[in-house]
Amino acid sequence: MKKGKTNIVFQGTKEQEEQLLDFISRWKGEKGALMPIxxxxxxxxxxxxxxxxxxxxxxxxxxLEEVYGVVSFYSQFTLNPKGKYAISVCMGTACYVxxxxxILDELSKKLGIKPGGITPDGKYSLDATRCLxxxxxxxxxxxxxxxxxxxxxxxxxxxxxxxx
Amino acid sequence: MELVNIKINGIPLSVQKDFTILEAARQAGIRIPxxxxxxxxxxxxxxxxxxxxxxxxRSLVASCVYPVSEGxxxxxNTQKIHDSRKKTLELILSTHKRECLSxxxxxxxxxxxxxxxxxxxxxxxxxxxxxxxxxxxxxxxxVRDNSKCILCRRCVAACAQQQGIGVIGVNDRGFDxxxxxxxxxxxxAVPCVSCGQCIVACPTGALHEKDDTGLVWxxxxxxxxxxxxxxxxxxxxxxxxxxxxxxxxxxKGKMVAALRRIxxxxxxxxxxxxxxxxxxxxxxxxxxxxxxxxxxxxxxxxPGWIKYCEYYCPELIKHLSTCKSPQQMFGAVTKTWFAQKExxxxxxxxxxxxxxxxxxxxxxxxxxxxxxxxxxxxxxxTTRELGHMIERAGIDFIRLPDEEFDRPLGDSxxxxxxxxxxxxxxxxxxxxxxxxxxxxxxxxxxxxxVRGTQGVKEADYQIAGLTLKVAAVxxxxxxxxxxxxxxxxxxxxxxxxxxxxPGGCVNGGGQPxxxxxxxxxxxxxxxxxKALYExxxxxxxxxxxxxxxxxxxxxxLLEYPGxxxxxxxxxxxxxxxxxx
Numbered sequence: 001m002k003k004g005k006t007n008i009v010f011q012g013t014k015e016q017e018e019q020l021l022d023f024i025s026r027w028k029g030e031k032g033a034l035m036p037i038x039x040x041x042x043x044x045x046x047x048x049x050x051x052x053x054x055x056x057x058x059x060x061x062x063x064l065e066e067v068y069g070v071v072s073f074y075s076q077f078t079l080n081p082k083g084k085y086a087i088s089v090c091m092g093t094a095c096y097v098x099x100x101x102x103i104l105d106e107l108s109k110k111l112g113i114k115p116g117g118i119t120p121d122g123k124y125s126l127d128a129t130r131c132l133x134x135x136x137x138x139x140x141x142x143x144x145x146x147x148x149x150x151x152x153x154x155x156x157x158x159x160x161x162x163x164x
Numbered sequence: 165m166e167l168v169n170i171k172i173n174g175i176p177l178s179v180q181k182d183f184t185i186l187e188a189a190r191q192a193g194i195r196i197p198x199x200x201x202x203x204x205x206x207x208x209x210x211x212x213x214x215x216x217x218x219x220x221x222r223s224l225v226a227s228c229v230y231p232v233s234e235g236x237x238x239x240x241n242t243q244k245i246h247d248s249r250k251k252t253l254e255l256i257l258s259t260h261k262r263e264c265l266s267x268x269x270x271x272x273x274x275x276x277x278x279x280x281x282x283x284x285x286x287x288x289x290x291x292x293x294x295x296x297x298x299x300x301x302x303x304x305x306x307v308r309d310n311s312k313c314i315l316c317r318r319c320v321a322a323c324a325q326q327q328g329i330g331v332i333g334v335n336d337r338g339f340d341x342x343x344x345x346x347x348x349x350x351x352x353a354v355p356c357v358s359c360g361q362c363i364v365a366c367p368t369g370a371l372h373e374k375d376d377t378g379l380v381w382x383x384x385x386x387x388x389x390x391x392x393x394x395x396x397x398x399x400x401x402x403x404x405x406x407x408x409x410x411x412x413x414x415x416k417g418k419m420v421a422a423l424r425r426i427x428x429x430x431x432x433x434x435x436x437x438x439x440x441x442x443x444x445x446x447x448x449x450x451x452x453x454x455x456x457x458x459x460x461x462x463x464x465x466x467p468g469w470i471k472y473c474e475y476y477c478p479e480l481i482k483h484l485s486t487c488k489s490p491q492q493m494f495g496a497v498t499k500t501w502f503a504q505k506e507x508x509x510x511x512x513x514x515x516x517x518x519x520x521x522x523x524x525x526x527x528x529x530x531x532x533x534x535x536x537x538x539x540x541x542x543x544x545x546t547t548r549e550l551g552h553m554i555e556r557a558g559i560d561f562i563r564l565p566d567e568e569f570d571r572p573l574g575d576s577x578x579x580x581x582x583x584x585x586x587x588x589x590x591x592x593x594x595x596x597x598x599x600x601x602x603x604x605x606x607x608x609x610x611x612x613x614v615r616g617t618q619g620v621k622e623a624d625y626q627i628a629g630l631t632l633k634v635a636a637v638x639x640x641x642x643x644x645x646x647x648x649x650x651x652x653x654x655x656x657x658x659x660x661x662x663x664x665x666p667g668g669c670v671n672g673g674g675q676p677x678x679x680x681x682x683x684x685x686x687x688x689x690x691x692x693x694k695a696l697y698e699x700x701x702x703x704x705x706x707x708x709x710x711x712x713x714x715x716x717x718x719x720x721l722l723e724y725p726g727x728x729x730x731x732x733x734x735x736x737x738x739x740x741x742x743x744x
Contacts, residue, residue, distance in 0.1 A: 005347060050346070050744070063329065063331060063333070063346075064346040064354075065330055065344075065354070068347055069333040072337070
């Protein structure tokens, strides 16, 4: 799936930058340094926006496209921060068979964002995930750790109201 | 070199141990089709067109990356192989925008040729979901049309390996895989230098220059316009390729005849402006050496290089010669001196230049370059675009008689001619600088050390008691090393020539596109350059400052090289550019 690009303004701090630069300095010059650096950067910032990727490209003497090519390839990397309320819809086999796609489509419509995206106010983010291991409750979604099972499209409004 | 014995199609061969099957087959005169393979820069075995059978191997192997070994037996031409290649082509076609009738690469498309060779009759065999189309003409110079992209990555290799830039690459994965810029920004929003090496690397019509021939036809049809054309030094030795002539054929006379038949009022030679550039630049070099100016002086003829400098090493802008490039000098002189001499309003003069280069389109639009109050150059066309114009005009190019350039701006010297090859600007400048310094005629005109297609060439010359240390560099990846030395103050050079494209303008991004099998087996830049050096040898005048038109121009208008008027008309400035 194509990765959605963020519309959230970058709010990185000086401390985060120092932490990242310090990590990069330890890996600089080593072959294959880009992957661990990207993983670290994502753990620091929560996502990999252009500002962070530019920093990495500059430090490793790579082109920004080379960094972005790797980020857009691996599903573990995200270009979007998580929202205040992070919604994950399980797309594992059981949930999918039980209509998870309808749930995802409806959420996407209600929030006005694609899976992998975040609302402009930073409130909600939406992701499609692999099996969450709660197949007995299919279809399932998780909002900030709270699991909602046996979902129906009609339930969504009520659930979303709790997260306002 | 150690040899191994192998058999290809039953033919016994002794080949170098480090050869791939593809290289071994080439040596034996057996052609294996390829799509993604570009020697030296893109050897990735991705397209599967070059598959062959190796005795004992589990499946078909990609010959472009499969090494030979003692006793190996290879088949390149079996039914199984044909079926596999055919399937590969059908799958490529399933996501390919098939507008072959009008496509810019029709007749010169590697995919089209293979489909014909392999008899793909059912183009829609695997038709289904199409990837999201993406068409980017944001630069107004290079157009990217992903609907015709076959993901061979040749453009990516040209940009990253050859030029060391890497503004395009492979984004996303699986069915969504596509060639794009970082964050899928348009090309105009990333530090692309417009060199066009991606275009000449592309096997299909997914990359091409913005077609500006319409603007030229329009101007030619407008009776109020005085349309003047000038052709860059290298065009005469490459244009013939558009009409199937051998690489390295000099078609100067036919080119002039064709331009006249298309309807240009004056057919002039950019070589004149190249000579003028040399007189100004040699003066600048001597001035900087004698007055403690910034050294090394770096040439400014290559607009791809200039844009690179502005994006990637703005701290070196002070090293750049302030001379406009020959294209821009030509336009500036035409719209000032020539227009005045002929009594034409510069507003009505329409200058078209035929360039080996896509970055020249960008250069012609630089705001700071309009000596007459109007842009120095109105339209810059590539060699390929001129080829198309000649076709459309119904001109039988091969049978044209030879004609001469118009005067006075068609006057040229051998020094102007060699501008088209890497090291040529350096050699031309040295000829003039040496005479300026020695104040007597130069006997030895050839500076052989700076000739040839190597990426970096260095030489020391003793001229009038001065030791001049020079370097001629081509291909931006090669330039990086020299630039690093200059940045850190370790460089001892006084004069450096940099051309963005490997081998110089003869191998520019606007030149006729040769398919990969020709590119991989021919020294395109070297063969084309040889024709320019022959032209240089054959001309009576071989020093820029002896160009009669240049002399008259100084008498009439500019007074002397480096004068205030010369600076107003012929010099320019550069600006730091933000990368993202």
